[in-house]
Amino acid sequence: MEFFDAIKNRRSIRSYRKQDLTQDLISKLVAAARMAPSAGNAQPWAFIIAKENRTKQALAQAAYNQRWLEAASVVFVVCADMKRAEESYGERGKTLYALQDTSAAIENILLTATSLGLGGCWMGAFREEEVGKIIKAPPHMRPVALIPIGYPNESPPPRSRRPHSEVVLIESF
């Protein structure tokens, strides 16, 4: 796919066909995530790849019972490594850079999924402690997003955008 088409065609996909991702496709998504930029190249992240039904069911529950995610072929549980972030950059590392770095990795996953004919959704609303238990996360690993990925079973139209003049300013506010 041409680069900009992935940017333009990405949607939040919440309905999936019953078709599993091959290992090759999963590997491409992981490769994209790992190539994301990070402050000082610290890479303060971990990616849990959940494929088992019972894991996906538990994650759906922790996400306020959003059961549609169970139909995804895989769910990436993206974690910010707070120990690594703090060692490199203290408080700013934990409260800003670790969140930015994992977000860059997530956007890489979502765009790459689009480019491969797959679809996913960035889920931020879930009980972090419960997700941590499901994936047996050590205390310094903070789950920051659930990213279900699968073959799209819907093709939603583009979402509306705030006016250009409201969000783009020249030189200053």
Place this chain on the structure above:
Amino acid sequence: MEFFDAIKNRRSIRSYRKQDLTQDLISKLVAAARMAPSAGNAQPWAFIIAKENRTKQALAQAAYNQRWLEAASVVFVVCADMKRAEESYGERGKTLYALQDTSAAIENILLTATSLGLGGCWMGAFREEEVGKIIKAPPHMRPVALIPIGYPNESPPPRSRRPHSEVVLIESF
């Protein structure tokens, strides 16, 4: 450019040729930023496009005197709209979603720049209050990154990556 080449070829570029971006190129970068996903489609962001030398000089100073950024053709000052984030999602909106949403927009800018033969760098280390003053930001607009963009005058090799087995786990830690 093929989609995955942008992911693979993106580098942090800190040296730029003396050549300005056309308005068309700037518009593409802005379009990519605005197409990023955001929690509840709230789009809690603003993008200041700094092109004047005195603005770039002031930003360089606020970034602990990283004067190389003055040579960039444009500097995007990316702001998180804390009022909008809080209205939609309270504390989690301000401390997580607004940072994730702006980061997705930033990654879109950097990848799009790569796809257009441009280069940029994600700068997170700067005095936020000082940057806020330079761009006359209202109190609820938090500057979260400076993104200088220009024609690359260097071609750094890929940075090392942490081992796959350390950052990718199946089902749980």
